[in-house]
Amino acid sequence: MSSHHGKTMSWQVKDGVMELALHHAPLNEIGTAMLEELESFAQQLEGAQGKASALIIYSQLPKGFSAGADLRELYAGALLRTAVERVAGVRVFLERIHRVLNAIDASPLTTIAAVHGVTFGGGFELALACDLIVADKMARFCFPELRLGLIPGFGGIPRLKRDLGNGVVRDLLLTGRSINASKALACGLVSQVAGEGEALNVARSTAMQVIKFDRMASAAAKRFLKPMPREELRREIELFCELFMRPAVMEGLRRFVESTDAHPYLP
């Protein structure tokens, strides 16, 4: 068994299953700290072949899987920079997070996201990089980015479009509404809905099933079924950067950061 316990996440390999536990309070906001550890994790994932056949990603925090990108860090960093520097900084961050999520997406391991509660924005995009999503019945999925004058930037649109088609993406993105686990199951976004507090157990039992299969056949099936939408992923970064240059985005971020509500997630 190999393991790592970091500041924002921990991982271990045991009995052929790698588990990545996110624990960056308050809600696994993906900023520089999480990105750095995700990059280390992606390296470990490459080396995990032979030791593990499945990967489970889950959150140890009670409120949910992840609230997405760390908007407070993004805003604070952007305030100190010119518009050109801001976009350059965001582009570097996006390139790095895309490399991590692409590594998870294309991993020969069978990957399972076990989600509960808030699964928003970049957190939703992390789950979408996995092969299967097991959702607690209290899970909620949302792309709130248009509220900030942006689009999702961690590969969410190309991956959701690949997996479910354009109609579901348009509904989620253009309305900014959140959907529950039942709706997510009905539209094929999640593969199983678990009782409250049971998503990880269901994911573990699913992992025990998938590791029974021949690794080469499973990996070949995955490559065949899940082509990487590389061109669209590139275009997403470009579009995000174009939108990010606008003053309206800084204003949207300022409103979010200065909100007196503890979690200003509702529109």
Added chain:
Amino acid sequence: MKTLEQTTEEILGLAAQHFKVPREQLAAGDDFYKTLKIDSLQALELLTRLENHFGVELPDFEVAGVTDFRTLAGRIQARL
């Protein structure tokens, strides 16, 4: 078909149970943000709980600005 009063009563019961407050402390006209002392994230939990219970989809933009149980019941009633 449930009446608005029945739906409101069920919502009050579910909210009391979810946030672990005595049912008698909640009234239909209460501002649930204030009475339950919840933020918008917890309001989202309540929304999910209600959707699961009533078997409806309630887009969050339809409940944005809704702060009292009775109006919330009306929104749900419209989708039953």
